[in-house]
Amino acid sequence: METNxxxxxxxxxxxxxxxxxxxxxxxxxxxxxxxxxxxxxxLVNFVEAxxxxxxxxxxxxxxxxxxxxxLKIKNEQLEESITRHNHLNFVFMNTxxxxxxxxxxxxxxxxxxxxxxxxxxxxxxxxxxxFAILASSILLIVNSKLPLSNFxxxxxxxxxxxxxxxxxxxxxxxxxxxxxxxxxxxNLSENTYIVRFSNIEWSFAFYFIVAPLQEFLGRxxxxxxxxxxxxxKYGWLMAIVLTSLVFGTLHLYISPSFAFASMxxxxxxxxxxxxxxxxxGVSISHFLIGIxxxxxxxxx
Amino acid sequence: MNVKLETSEEYALVSLEGRxxxxxxxEFENAMLKVISDGHTKIILDCxxxxxxxxxxxxxxxxxxxxLTAAKGQFRLFGLQPGIVEIFDISGFTSIFxxxxxxxxxxxx
Numbered sequence: 043m044e045t046n047x048x049x050x051x052x053x054x055x056x057x058x059x060x061x062x063x064x065x066x067x068x069x070x071x072x073x074x075x076x077x078x079x080x081x082x083x084x085l086v087n088f089v090e091a092x093x094x095x096x097x098x099x100x101x102x103x104x105x106x107x108x109x110x111x112x113l114k115i116k117n118e119q120l121e122e123s124i125t126r127h128n129h130l131n132f133v134f135m136n137t138x139x140x141x142x143x144x145x146x147x148x149x150x151x152x153x154x155x156x157x158x159x160x161x162x163x164x165x166x167x168x169x170x171x172x173f174a175i176l177a178s179s180i181l182l183i184v185n186s187k188l189p190l191s192n193f194x195x196x197x198x199x200x201x202x203x204x205x206x207x208x209x210x211x212x213x214x215x216x217x218x219x220x221x222x223x224x225x226x227x228x229n230l231s232e233n234t235y236i237v238r239f240s241n242i243e244w245s246f247a248f249y250f251i252v253a254p255l256q257e258f259l260g261r262x263x264x265x266x267x268x269x270x271x272x273x274x275k276y277g278w279l280m281a282i283v284l285t286s287l288v289f290g291t292l293h294l295y296i297s298p299s300f301a302f303a304s305m306x307x308x309x310x311x312x313x314x315x316x317x318x319x320x321x322x323g324v325s326i327s328h329f330l331i332g333i334x335x336x337x338x339x340x341x342x
Numbered sequence: 343m344n345v346k347l348e349t350s351e352e353y354a355l356v357s358l359e360g361r362x363x364x365x366x367x368x369e370f371e372n373a374m375l376k377v378i379s380d381g382h383t384k385i386i387l388d389c390x391x392x393x394x395x396x397x398x399x400x401x402x403x404x405x406x407x408x409x410l411t412a413a414k415g416q417f418r419l420f421g422l423q424p425g426i427v428e429i430f431d432i433s434g435f436t437s438i439f440x441x442x443x444x445x446x447x448x449x450x451x
Binding site for chain 1: 364365367368397398407433438
């Protein structure tokens with residue numbers, strides 16, 4: 043019996059040492075001494091009490107590990123939320139600065155009498171603003187540490203994106219042409235032609251760069267960021283509406299009706315961007331529709 | 343102690359009856375480990391017939407929980423008798439195990 047007691051004490055001491063080092067893998071070795079048919083009650087009770095304590099300790103440790111794991115997840119969510127909040131601040135500030143600056147420019151332009159000079163100045167100012175937004179957007183992307191694909195700079199889904207964008211573009215071009223025909227037929231248009239390809243001048247070459255640039259800024263940066271930060275089931279819709287309002291406003295310098303048309307176009311591109319998450323298709327669509335607007339004489 | 347197993351596409355239902363102590367904890371452990379090794383990652387344990395559990399039996403619960411957590415599975419218990427609930431409370435098991443009042447609640451997805 044004494045040998046048994048010695049063996050039991052040695053085993054329990056060994057297990058206690060292992061438990062102190064966080065090792066619970068061999069705790070079951072002590073249970074051989076808790077058989078009431080082989081060992082005295084005092085030993086059985088002692089082993090059971092020790093075993094219970096070991097199990098409780100192991101359970102507590104497991105609970106702690108689970109809590110730490112849950113806290114890590116919460117922490118990641120919190121950091122993500124802070125990043126989203128910072129993006130919102132950034133986009134909001136940029137939009138306020140942009141719209142304020144643009145409004146000032148428009149007000150200043152009102153004082154100019156020469157129409158050509160007005161358009162030329164606004165064209166230059168618009169490009170300057172786009173450049174400024176591009177620079178701040180690059181800063182935003184670098185600071186966000188998010189992949190470029192989060193801002194529409196991705197070739198993923200591009201064939202599907204191009205295909206759907208082209209279908210939508212053809213439909214939009216058809217609608218715009220019919221609208222122009224309606225305006226011409228009822229003498230509501232400033233010009234008398236339906237289409238005039240000579241409207242496309244060298245200046246439209248800029249559009250090859252401007253269209254993807256505007257899509258990157260409008261869809262990739264603004265709408266993409268809003269999609270991530272606007273909460274709720276219809277956050278995506280709010281993102282498209284807000285982006286389109288800003289997009290339309292930025293085209294006010296041409297005319298209110300053009301701004302409205304731009305807003306409608308922005309809804310279309312916003313929806314296409316939402317579907318594919320790449321600016322490839324929407325840039326092509328923007329370019330083609332923009333050129334066709336020139337052909338129809340809406341730009342002139 | 344008696345261990346019964348019923349399986350379905352969604353889960354494995356194990357019914358545990360009688361006493362789990364030093365003499366049969368290994369048997370219980372082997373039965374549970376076999377269910378896991380058979381590929382079941384959602385195990386529901388019916389404890390309504392469990393009368394007594396010793397520390398060696400409690401340890402088997404911890405082992406199963408660890409294995410299923412590692413396999414991103416689920417280990418759910420239901421039908422615990424008041425005496426067993428008390429042991430679970432004292433040992434801190436109630437905070438780490440998913441315990442349900444009945445089978446309907448435990449088998450919900």
